[in-house]
Amino acid sequence: MITAELVKQLREKTGAGMMDCKKVLTETDGNMDKAEELLRERGIAKAAKKSGRVAAEGLVATYVSADKKIGSIVEVNAETDFVSKNGEFVEFVNDIAEIVAQANPKNVECLLEEKYKNTEKTVQEVLTDKIATIGENMVIRRFERFESEGLVESYIHGEGKIAVLVNFKNGNSELAKDVCMQIAAARPEYLNRESVPQDRISKEMEILKAQAMNEGKPAEIAEKMVQGRIGKFYGEICLLDQEFVKDSSIKVGDLIKNQGAELVEYARFEKGEGIEKKEENFAEEVMKQLQ
Numbered sequence: 491m492i493t494a495e496l497v498k499q500l501r502e503k504t505g506a507g508m509m510d511c512k513k514v515l516t517e518t519d520g521n522m523d524k525a526e527e528l529l530r531e532r533g534i535a536k537a538a539k540k541s542g543r544v545a546a547e548g549l550v551a552t553y554v555s556a557d558k559k560i561g562s563i564v565e566v567n568a569e570t571d572f573v574s575k576n577g578e579f580v581e582f583v584n585d586i587a588e589i590v591a592q593a594n595p596k597n598v599e600c601l602l603e604e605k606y607k608n609t610e611k612t613v614q615e616v617l618t619d620k621i622a623t624i625g626e627n628m629v630i631r632r633f634e635r636f637e638s639e640g641l642v643e644s645y646i647h648g649e650g651k652i653a654v655l656v657n658f659k660n661g662n663s664e665l666a667k668d669v670c671m672q673i674a675a676a677r678p679e680y681l682n683r684e685s686v687p688q689d690r691i692s693k694e695m696e697i698l699k700a701q702a703m704n705e706g707k708p709a710e711i712a713e714k715m716v717q718g719r720i721g722k723f724y725g726e727i728c729l730l731d732q733e734f735v736k737d738s739s740i741k742v743g744d745l746i747k748n749q750g751a752e753l754v755e756y757a758r759f760e761k762g763e764g765i766e767k768k769e770e771n772f773a774e775e776v777m778k779q780l781q
Contacts, residue, residue: 492516504529507615532622546762547571548628549580550653552644553587558663561642562590563655564633565759569626574650574761579628582620583650589613590633598630634757645670653759661751671735672742673758678729681756682743686728694723729756 492515500511500522506529518524548567555561566583573579585607595601602614609616613630621628636642636657643666645654654670680686698719702712724731730743730753737745746753 492520496520496522500525500529505618507612507618509611509615510618546765547574548761549574549583549650550646550759550761551583551587551650552646552653552655553584553591554642554644554655555591558641558643559638560591560636561638561644561655561657562587562633562635563644563653563757563759564590565631565653565761567629567631567762567765568624573624573626573628576624578620579624580650582616586613586630587633590635594635598632601630601633632759634759636755636757638754640751640754641666643667643670645674647671647674651761654756656756657754659752659754661746661749661753665746665749665751668734668736669729669742669746669753669756672732673729673756675735676729676732677758678732679727680729681753682728682730683724686724691720695720698723729753 492512496515497508497511500506500515501508503522504511504526510529510532511525514525514528515522518528546567547570548565550563550565552563553561564583564587566579566586568574568579586601589604589607590601593601593604595604602612602617604613605611606613606616611619617628617630634655636655638657638659640657640659640661641663643656643658643663645667646652647654652674654673656666656670656673658666658669695716698716699712702715702719703709707715721731725733725741730741730746732742734740734742734745
């Protein structure tokens with residue numbers, strides 16, 4: 491009898507999907523060594539060996555429903571930029587974006603347990619298959635999903651390097667697209683001033699005060715200068731305070747307000763953002779092998 495514990499052990503040992511582990515254990519009458527060998531022969535177990543390699547390349551993608559009421563944004567990483575141009579990988583990433591929109595998983599772990607499109611396999615099992623066939627470690631890193639009373643719109647820049655998703659209450663697609671491009675180009679950290687953590691504001695005000703006093707200004711004058719300069723800080727990190735990239739005479743917040751719209755939320759994903767890439771020294775690597 492093939493127990494759940496046996497399947498779990500083989501899965502942990504090889505990194506293969508649960509159904510693959512159960513299948514080979516059944517074929518080998520529960521012999522762990524033979525089951526592992528079968529997985530290796532079929533190119534499934536080797537995915538586990540790749541799982542430790544840094545995946546900082548890949549693609550970001552979006553999905554928006556036909557009625558523009560639901561949208562998603564995802565990042566799927568791979569080891570090399572070459573894979574991002576692989577048609578099989580591109581299709582997989584786009585499928586993941588659609589699954590997120592339709593299934594509404596709570597997190598990546600729940601997403602991995604969802605059924606893959608038009609198959610009986612889970613997302614995790616298909617991911618493991620892709621790692622084996624494409625030959626690189628791949629990771630579904632993150633996603634966001636929006637449901638809108640108005641409309642959801644998206645924008646992809648640089649063939650999957652940057653993706654933006656916005657959720658508007660009222661508004662139209664043209665405005666939404668413009669705001670998407672603003673977010674892609676200007677990289678706002680927050681939607682508005684109210685979204686900025688108080689400790690971040692306090693720290694910036696300390697820095698601005700120190701700068702003013704270093705210029706030889708008295709403390710009371712420095713305080714007034716801080717109040718004047720903090721607006722520039724907001725203009726850099728808050729989307730609604732930023733100058734509109736297409737017309738610097740107007741703020742993004744005013745642009746939206748003038749059209750009777752309201753931006754509820756946004757997400758901006760940049761491929762590999764925040765992932766520490768391992769720097770390889772080719773000469774050192776060769777010397778290690780020679781030794």
